Amino acid sequence: MSRWLVFLAVAALSTGCVSRHGRLHPAWASIALAAEIISDIHHAKMEERAVEAAEAQAAQPPPPPPRDLEVGVPQRPPSGFYCARSTSAGDISLCTRDRETCIEARNAATLGVPDLAPCQAAETAWCFAGHCYTNEASCERRRGPDSVGYCEEID
Numbered sequence: 015m016s017r018w019l020v021f022l023a024v025a026a027l028s029t030g031c032v033s034r035h036g037r038l039h040p041a042w043a044s045i046a047l048a049a050e051i052i053s054d055i056h057h058a059k060m061e062e063r064a065v066e067a068a069e070a071q072a073a074q075p076p077p078p079p080p081r082d083l084e085v086g087v088p089q090r091p092p093s094g095f096y097c098a099r100s101t102s103a104g105d106i107s108l109c110t111r112d113r114e115t116c117i118e119a120r121n122a123a124t125l126g127v128p129d130l131a132p133c134q135a136a137e138t139a140w141c142f143a144g145h146c147y148t149n150e151a152s153c154e155r156r157r158g159p160d161s162v163g164y165c166e167e168i169d
Contacts, residue, residue: 094169095139097148098123098130105155106130109139109146138169 096116100106106127110116116133124130139146140153142165147153153165 095136095146096133097136097139097146098133099148099152100127101129101131103127105149105151107148107152109136109141109148138167140165141168142166 095109095111096113097107097109098116098120108116108119108123108130110119113133120130120133136148139148140150141147142153142157142161142163145156146168147156147165150165150167157163157165
């Protein structure tokens with residue numbers, strides 16, 4: 015039962031709109047029916063939105079299959095970064111190992127820092143606790159004075 019129906023039932027009981035036989039007067043019964051219809055419409059719209067979201071997610075192409083690695087050949091660890099940096103404040107930046115992740119992070123960060131430049135390749139980055147930045151100042155700013163550990167340049 016929706017909260018509107020509960021509200022109407024309590025209101026009807028407390029205002030004497032129920033007959034002595036325990037039935038709602040016709041005016042209150044029509045209001046209760048309208049509230050039930052509105053509740054059904056709301057639930058139908060929520061189900062519609064859930065179906066649309068599931069269809070949209072299913073319509074996205076699957077991720078590419080992993081590349082086959084040659085057996086017995088040691089793989090070199092990834093090198094290089096992709097970084098986005100604020101054009102107005104040089105100590106605001108972010109870096110990731112792959113370009114797609116950088117683009118996603120940059121797009122999310124532009125809500126708070128609208129002047130982030132597009133992601134560009136970089137040889138090194140300054141990292142602390144799994145987060146990487148374009149320069150030491152940006153890393154130190156995020157690390158904060160009370161943090162344990164230090165910023166380290168990684169290539």
